[in-house]
Every structure is written in C-alpha cells, then in structure tokens.
Amino acid sequence: MLITDDFLPVPVPESLTATYLVPMVGLPKVGTKTAVRALAGRLAEPVYGLATQMLDSPLMSVDTRPVAEFPALPPDLLTAFGASQEQLDRLAAATHLVVVQAEYRPGWPPAHEWAARAVAAAVAESAGGDVVDVFGLQFLDPATALRSLPDDQGRIRLVDWVLVPYSSDAEGLWFTTKGLRRFGLLELQTQGVPDHLTRAWGAVLTGAARRLLRAWTDGLAGDEVPAFVQLPVLATVTGHDIAVAYGNPEQHGATAPVLLRLELDPATDPEADSFLSLRPPPGHPGPDGRYYAAACATLFDGIAPDVRYARPGDAMSRAIATAREGLDDVRARFLAGQLPAESQLVVKYGLPGDEGPEYVWAGVTSWDAPERIVGASASDASTDPTVRIGAPVVVEAADVVDWAVLGATGVIEGGWTQAVLDAGERPTPSSGD
Structure with missing residues (x-):
C-alpha cells in the first residue's frame, strides 16, 4: 500500500x-x-x-x-x-x-x-x-x-441517506454526518463552525460527503475488496457537489471550488466511532471558523443563506425600504438583459415561522409577472421542508426584503440588509469567526 x-x-x-x-x-x-x-x-x-x-x-x-x-x-x-x-x-x-x-x-x-x-x-x-x-x-x-431509492439511471439524493446533525459547545458548532457508514466510509465531522452558518455548513458537509463518497466507491471498484482506500488529503467541494447531493444537478452554479483538509480522527474508546475531520487547508491564517465563513461565501455566491433577524431597527428598516424602492428598476434591467455580464440576481424573502420570519435567498430564473418571481433556493429553510438548496421556489414580490446582483467576487449591487447584519445587528458568532 x-x-x-x-x-x-x-x-x-x-x-x-x-x-x-x-x-x-x-x-x-x-x-x-x-x-x-x-x-x-x-x-x-x-x-x-x-x-x-x-x-x-x-x-x-x-x-x-x-x-x-x-x-x-x-x-x-x-x-x-x-x-x-x-x-x-x-x-x-x-x-x-x-x-x-x-x-x-x-x-x-x-x-x-x-x-x-x-x-x-x-x-x-x-x-x-x-x-x-x-x-x-x-x-x-x-x-x-x-x-429515496435509485431511479432508472441509478441516481439517488444523498440527503435521503446521509443526515447532518450538529450540536453546540464553547468552540461553536460541531457537525457530523450520519449515514456514510452505510457505504463503509467513516463519518465526517467539523468542529468550531460559527453559529450563523448552521444551515450553510450542513449543506457544505453534504456536498463534501458526496465528493468523498464518489472517491471512496471508485477505490472499491475492483473485483477484490481492498484493505484500505486512499482518499485525497485535500478534498474539493463545489456548488455542483451540493446541488447533486440534494438532487438538483441542473440548479448548480459555477462556483469556485473550496479546499478542505481531511484528517483521520481515530476513537480512543473502542465503543465510539472514528471520524474523518474536515479542516481548513494548511497555511490558512486565523481561526478555522473564519475559513468556514469564507468557504460558505464562495459556495453561496457571497450571500449568507440563513440570515434571520427578529428586531429590525432603524438601519434595517431603511435597508428594506431602499431595496423595495429599487425592485421595479432591477426587474426591468433583468428582463432587458442589462445586468452585468456573468452576474446573478438574487432576492431575499421571508418565510413564516413560530419565532418570527425566516429570511432566505433565492436566485432569480424568471420574473415575467411583476408580482411573482420564479427562482431556485440558495439555502435550506428550517421552517419549510420543501425549501432546499437548488429547489425551485416561487416568491411573491411583496415578500421580498432585499435583492443583490452577484458577481464572481461577491456583491456588485444591493444587499442592503446584509450590510446591516454584517455591521453588527446579527447575533454575535463564536470566537472562531
């Protein structure tokens, strides 16, 4: 070997x-x-x-x-x-x-x-x-x-077979997968994930599971079962990996790949599970949580997919008003093909929840009627199980609280509510971010 x-x-x-x-x-x-x-x-x-x-x-x-x-x-x-x-x-x-x-x-x-x-x-x-x-x-x-069983081409949604539970500790969130051992592979884990990346990192870990499972099964393709399979120490994850894992390959964006370092974390207790830990690549400066936040920004086009706020203050109210005032103009430019080349228009809207609205982003695919936007979800919603990354959504324009034009390096225009949150109105994350 x-x-x-x-x-x-x-x-x-x-x-x-x-x-x-x-x-x-x-x-x-x-x-x-x-x-x-x-x-x-x-x-x-x-x-x-x-x-x-x-x-x-x-x-x-x-x-x-x-x-x-x-x-x-x-x-x-x-x-x-x-x-x-x-x-x-x-x-x-x-x-x-x-x-x-x-x-x-x-x-x-x-x-x-x-x-x-x-x-x-x-x-x-x-x-x-x-x-x-x-x-x-x-x-x-x-x-x-x-x-959940395969279709005629043998395709499955990995999310039907692999769960991503998480728990909180002093270092942030601890994510694990639960389901890769069905296929013989060790489960994945990530520790020290900032609290505000809850759903985003769950999606990233699902995409990483898809990529590593493919490498794992490729290593088992021979007639004889080997004693070991060699997995790459530096694994890449893309928006395509996430979209395929959620069963929406046609909805993936051309995101840059994100690098994650793979480490074997053997259990010291014979009754406990060993893990494959995912961490930032070697040489990354600063805390791990900062890298995870940057990875999510890359994979979700620079927009955090799980933003919530319960008490919109004056700054947030002004941001929402500004965004809504510009809706008609950005729709006209979207329909006329006048947005910057290689850019994407996204909107943020509210979903009803027991603890107040949950705000999620969606990429706009068509906007024929002024009052109704057709798009693809950029995140998983906890309040609505049908809203999943890459899934088609129909958004009422009256529910939109923000919009943004995204380019290869992030927000080109818009994103007013996100700017307010980034300025300090969202809950303070763990020290890792």
Missing part, C-alpha cells in the same frame, strides 16, 4: 449490514414476496430485480419477532431525527416487528441498503405501517422510503 502526504489510507470493512424494522400489531397478513411483487413497475428495474434476488438469497433475512425480543428504540433520538408523535404511538402499540436485514460487500451499488429498504417499504405498505431505518434512527413512511 502506497502512503504519501497527498493521500490518507482509510480502512475498508469486510462486509456491511442494513437493518430495517416494520412495527405492527399482530402478525403480517401479507407474505413478504407478495408485498414485494406489488412494487413491480413502480420501482426502477435494477432495484426491483435486486430486491427480489436478495430476498431469495442467504444475503437477506426477513423475520417477524415479538417486540420484546428486540432492543427498545430510544424515543428521544427518534424524535430528534424527525419522528412524529403518531409514529411513536404506533411503535409503542406494536406487538411485533418485521426485521429486514441484508448483508453485502462494500462498494457500489450498496445492494444491502437498497434491497433491504425496498423490501421493508413493501411490507410496511401492505400493512399500512411505518419503516424504521435502524442505522439512521429514522421513521420513513413507505412512499418516502420508495422515493
């Missing part, structure tokens, strides 16, 4: 196992093979064939067990990963669990995950129940589980 300063050897597990549960009251009334046959014509053929073949092989097992025979699932973690009270109630009322397990070698395709999820979704659909992804500690309704 070649070890150089340019590559990091990452160990490869011998095999991988996927486990899915279907809680139910009583025993299943529909056989597993009958339930899977009901998916014919609804799943992409490679996945349907894979599921039926593995179901007939020793690589997959489907067992029905009393609930008491299976370790209790932690309701607090299930809730943290999106479980509703109705789903938790159905789990509490269940008398039996259908346990679907599949085993396969590391590599692509991840046959164990695709086949086991498909079979579990078929069983849950036939019983009118839920799927529990044991690895991700997530409830999935059957329709959502089936939508």
Whole structure:
C-alpha cells in the first residue's frame, strides 16, 4: 500500500449490514414476496430485480419477532431525527416487528441498503405501517422510503441517506454526518463552525460527503475488496457537489471550488466511532471558523443563506425600504438583459415561522409577472421542508426584503440588509469567526 502526504489510507470493512424494522400489531397478513411483487413497475428495474434476488438469497433475512425480543428504540433520538408523535404511538402499540436485514460487500451499488429498504417499504405498505431505518434512527413512511431509492439511471439524493446533525459547545458548532457508514466510509465531522452558518455548513458537509463518497466507491471498484482506500488529503467541494447531493444537478452554479483538509480522527474508546475531520487547508491564517465563513461565501455566491433577524431597527428598516424602492428598476434591467455580464440576481424573502420570519435567498430564473418571481433556493429553510438548496421556489414580490446582483467576487449591487447584519445587528458568532 502506497502512503504519501497527498493521500490518507482509510480502512475498508469486510462486509456491511442494513437493518430495517416494520412495527405492527399482530402478525403480517401479507407474505413478504407478495408485498414485494406489488412494487413491480413502480420501482426502477435494477432495484426491483435486486430486491427480489436478495430476498431469495442467504444475503437477506426477513423475520417477524415479538417486540420484546428486540432492543427498545430510544424515543428521544427518534424524535430528534424527525419522528412524529403518531409514529411513536404506533411503535409503542406494536406487538411485533418485521426485521429486514441484508448483508453485502462494500462498494457500489450498496445492494444491502437498497434491497433491504425496498423490501421493508413493501411490507410496511401492505400493512399500512411505518419503516424504521435502524442505522439512521429514522421513521420513513413507505412512499418516502420508495422515493429515496435509485431511479432508472441509478441516481439517488444523498440527503435521503446521509443526515447532518450538529450540536453546540464553547468552540461553536460541531457537525457530523450520519449515514456514510452505510457505504463503509467513516463519518465526517467539523468542529468550531460559527453559529450563523448552521444551515450553510450542513449543506457544505453534504456536498463534501458526496465528493468523498464518489472517491471512496471508485477505490472499491475492483473485483477484490481492498484493505484500505486512499482518499485525497485535500478534498474539493463545489456548488455542483451540493446541488447533486440534494438532487438538483441542473440548479448548480459555477462556483469556485473550496479546499478542505481531511484528517483521520481515530476513537480512543473502542465503543465510539472514528471520524474523518474536515479542516481548513494548511497555511490558512486565523481561526478555522473564519475559513468556514469564507468557504460558505464562495459556495453561496457571497450571500449568507440563513440570515434571520427578529428586531429590525432603524438601519434595517431603511435597508428594506431602499431595496423595495429599487425592485421595479432591477426587474426591468433583468428582463432587458442589462445586468452585468456573468452576474446573478438574487432576492431575499421571508418565510413564516413560530419565532418570527425566516429570511432566505433565492436566485432569480424568471420574473415575467411583476408580482411573482420564479427562482431556485440558495439555502435550506428550517421552517419549510420543501425549501432546499437548488429547489425551485416561487416568491411573491411583496415578500421580498432585499435583492443583490452577484458577481464572481461577491456583491456588485444591493444587499442592503446584509450590510446591516454584517455591521453588527446579527447575533454575535463564536470566537472562531
């Protein structure tokens, strides 16, 4: 095995196992093979064939067990990963669990995950129940589980398979991925991320996961499973990586790549997980958080995608008024093709939330009617699960509080509210920024 300063050897597990549960009251009334046959014509053929073949092989097992025979699932973690009270109630009322397990070698395709999820979704659909992804500690309704499976070209949205939880400490935010071990790869982590980059860095880490997973599976493409795969110590992430990971490859912008340094962070506790840490490249001056903020500015065209403010003071009110006064003029220039070459027009608008509006940015793609703007979201919204990076959005002009024209190096024109926030009206970030 070649070890150089340019590559990091990452160990490869011998095999991988996927486990899915279907809680139910009583025993299943529909056989597993009958339930899977009901998916014919609804799943992409490679996945349907894979599921039926593995179901007939020793690589997959489907067992029905009393609930008491299976370790209790932690309701607090299930809730943290999106479980509703109705789903938790159905789990509490269940008398039996259908346990679907599949085993396969590391590599692509991840046959164990695709086949086991498909079979579990078929069983849950036939019983009118839920799927529990044991690895991700997530409830999935059957329709959502089936939508997450590959299309005819074998494409998936990585966000359906890899989560990015985070927590806060004295150094800032600690981000990890949860899902790369499905594919045999160690999970990623970043520490010391400034608080105001919550959603932006989650997207960056998802894009980095997509890029590294591709390198990982390329290293496993041979007939024999190697003991190690060499991953690049300096990994690049682009807007395209993020857009593809979110299932919107056509929405990516031509962003410059961002460099991140990969470090192996082995666990000292044998029961704990090892991580691959992402950090600034060598030679970066200043705290790590400053680099993360600059990386987000590059990947999101110089506009922070997750700006909130609850108390617009006089400066903010003037900024919003200034932006709104210029809307008609910038729309006219956008329609006439009079904005600077290679620039992009973006607008900021409010989404309703329990704690007040959440303000997000969107890139303008068309603006035919004065009152309605069609665009692509530049960020994930926490208040609306349909607003995701690259996803199409329709914005009412009355909801716009700011706009900006972006060039290769940042804001060319506009961005008045952002200037107010940058001057000190947003919450003070951690000392890392």
